[in-house]
Amino acid sequence: MYKNILAGVDSIYFSFVIEQWILNEADWGAIQCAKEMAQSTRWDNDLSYINLAGTDFKVNRSGRPYYEYQLINGDNNICMHKELYGDKTPNILCRISSEALWSKGWITAALEIKTFAEKLAIIKDCFISQVDIASDFEGTMPKYDMEQFVTYARKKRPVYKMKEKQNVKNLMHDNYYGHRHKGYDLGTGALYCTIYDKSYEVENSCKGWFKEAWKLNGWNSENMVVRVEFQVQRVALKELKINSLKDLLENIGGLWYYCTHKWLKICEKTKDKNKSRWELTEFWETVQSVVMGAETHINRFRQRQYKIESMLKTTFGYIKTIGARQSVNYKVLGLDYVRDILRTRITDFMNTEDYLQEIKRKSYKFAEMKVHN
Numbered sequence: 001m002y003k004n005i006l007a008g009v010d011s012i013y014f015s016f017v018i019e020q021w022i023l024n025e026a027d028w029g030a031i032q033c034a035k036e037m038a039q040s041t042r043w044d045n046d047l048s049y050i051n052l053a054g055t056d057f058k059v060n061r062s063g064r065p066y067y068e069y070q071l072i073n074g075d076n077n078i079c080m081h082k083e084l085y086g087d088k089t090p091n092i093l094c095r096i097s098s099e100a101l102w103s104k105g106w107i108t109a110a111l112e113i114k115t116f117a118e119k120l121a122i123i124k125d126c127f128i129s130q131v132d133i134a135s136d137f138e139g140t141m142p143k144y145d146m147e148q149f150v151t152y153a154r155k156k157r158p159v160y161k162m163k164e165k166q167n168v169k170n171l172m173h174d175n176y177y178g179h180r181h182k183g184y185d186l187g188t189g190a191l192y193c194t195i196y197d198k199s200y201e202v203e204n205s206c207k208g209w210f211k212e213a214w215k216l217n218g219w220n221s222e223n224m225v226v227r228v229e230f231q232v233q234r235v236a237l238k239e240l241k242i243n244s245l246k247d248l249l250e251n252i253g254g255l256w257y258y259c260t261h262k263w264l265k266i267c268e269k270t271k272d273k274n275k276s277r278w279e280l281t282e283f284w285e286t287v288q289s290v291v292m293g294a295e296t297h298i299n300r301f302r303q304r305q306y307k308i309e310s311m312l313k314t315t316f317g318y319i320k321t322i323g324a325r326q327s328v329n330y331k332v333l334g335l336d337y338v339r340d341i342l343r344t345r346i347t348d349f350m351n352t353e354d355y356l357q358e359i360k361r362k363s364y365k366f367a368e369m370k371v372h373n
Contacts, residue, residue, distance in 0.1 A: 002139035002226070002286040005217040006210075009106035009252070010098050010229060011132035014113060014245075015090035018121035021082075027052065028082060031069055034059035053119035067093060075100040076113055080120075092117055093129070102213055110245050127234075127243045133256055134229035135290045136210075138219055141197055141226055142283045143181060144266060150275045151264040153187035159196065183226075186264060190236035193264055198227035228287050230259045239300045253293035258300065260288050 030050050038048035038061035048059045052071065057078070060070035067079035079093040094117065100109045117123060149156050159182040183196030202210045202225075214225060232240075232255065242248055242255065266287075267278035280288070319338055326337040349355055 002137045002283055003218065004135055004286060004290050005138050005214045005219050005225065006102075006134075006136040007256075007290050007292055008134070009101050009131060010134040011130070011231075012096050012101065012106065012110060012128065013130040014094040014096075014110070014117070015127055015129045016092035016094070016117050016121070016123050017088060017125040018084065018091045019124045020084070021091075021121045023052075023120055031059060031071075031080075035061065035069065053116060055116060075109070076116075087124075092120065098207070099209060103209070107249065114245065126245070128237055128245065128248060129234045130232065131237065131242075131248060131255075132229055132231045133252070133259070133292065134227055135256075135287065136198055136214065137226045137228070137283075137286060138214075138223050139226060139283070140224055141181060141183065142266075142281070144184075144281070145269060148266055148269050148278075148281070149184070149186060149264065150267050150278065151186055151193075152262075153191075153193070153264065155188050156184065156186040159183045159185055159194075190233050190239075191259075191263060192231040192233075193259070194227075194229050194231075196227055196229075197224060199223075199225040228260075230256075232259075236300070240298055242298075249293075251293075251298055253291065254298040256290060256292045258298055260284070260290075262300075 031052070034048040034050045038045065038059055040047065044061075048061070050057055050059060050071075055073065057071040057073050060072055063070045064079055067081045069080045069082075071078045071080070075097055077095040077097070081091050085091055094113050096106075096109050096113055104112070114126065117126070146156055146158065182200075183194060186193040186195075198210070202208060211219075211221070215221065219225065232242075237243065240251075240255065240258065242251055248255075266281045266284040267275065268281055270278055272278065319342075322341070323335060323338045
């Protein structure tokens with residue numbers, strides 16, 4: 001029997017495209033000075049703190065690729081690039097910490113970072129580049145055959161962790177040569193799911209505040225807590241039509257529904273070869289019952305990728321093949337035949353009603369292709 005004790009947004013990344021900076025040269029000078037102070041020793045020091053737009057930050061000794069400054073405090077990690085990138089490339093990247101999202105509420109924390117970014121620059125566009133949604137369940141870690149995962153994910157695997165030294169004598173009593181079963185990883189890239197023992201992670205990290213959140217929802221302080229977490233990156237968010245904070249707010253319930261009803265299900269294995277008819281496991285029924293917001297039904301669309309140059313190379317290859325096949329010999333090539341096709345037959349074909357209808361039909365197909373209903 002599983003009980004949901006926490007559900008919401010565990011991580012969110014914002015990207016801000018700006019028109020111009022509100023920060024002046026004195027502000028940039030202070031940031032650069034703090035970075036140099038951080039680099040003045042081989043170890044981390046307390047010399048690189050600054051107050052920026054009314055908020056205290058520690059400036060990291062190094063930035064990250066394409067962003068020379070990285071500012072960190074307990075709630076946020078902010079990366080900035082001084083020179084304006086242009087219309088679509090963000091100059092500001094923000095990641096809100098897990099603790100801030102759970103303690104303040106993800107909507108409040110997101111609105112705060114947007115308000116702060118508006119103090120740094122004139123914002124032209126703001127979009128979500130990644131969001132992690134998660135639910136925690138009181139109960140033991142379920143063990144499944146990998147065939148029971150009915151999913152669009154191309155990769156799926158169980159995860160194991162080496163047992164502690166005091167349990168070495170019992171190693172051979174566990175699967176995978178004595179490794180402790182930790183959970184499951186499913187998918188890569190744009191959409192990824194992990195199912196793991198969250199209570200073990202909390203016990204061995206600085207996230208003890210999770211325990212208080214669980215207790216408020218009925219956790220007995222002893223049972224294992226299993227987390228189901230979906231990491232949705234920018235590519236998948238665009239396909240799901242979730243770009244802004246407003247989109248996420250309106251569709252957070254639909255995003256959870258899509259991930260747990262369409263993209264992934266865990267079922268009881270039967271002899272029926274059609275997995276869509278398999279019954280859900282008790283655990284996954286509980287996962288699907290989680291409510292994060294209004295249960296909107298969203299569809300995922302994938303932009304069809306194609307390159308004109310590659311298609312033209314293929315077309316030219318066919319033309320050369322036609323010319324070669326119509327050649328009488330190596331001295332009399334079929335050039336006239338090819339020219340006749342290009343001049344008359346292709347032109348006539350392009351003026352037919354069937355051609356025009358087919359072009360119209362395919363234009364919709366290539367512009368936007370539904371992936372999962």
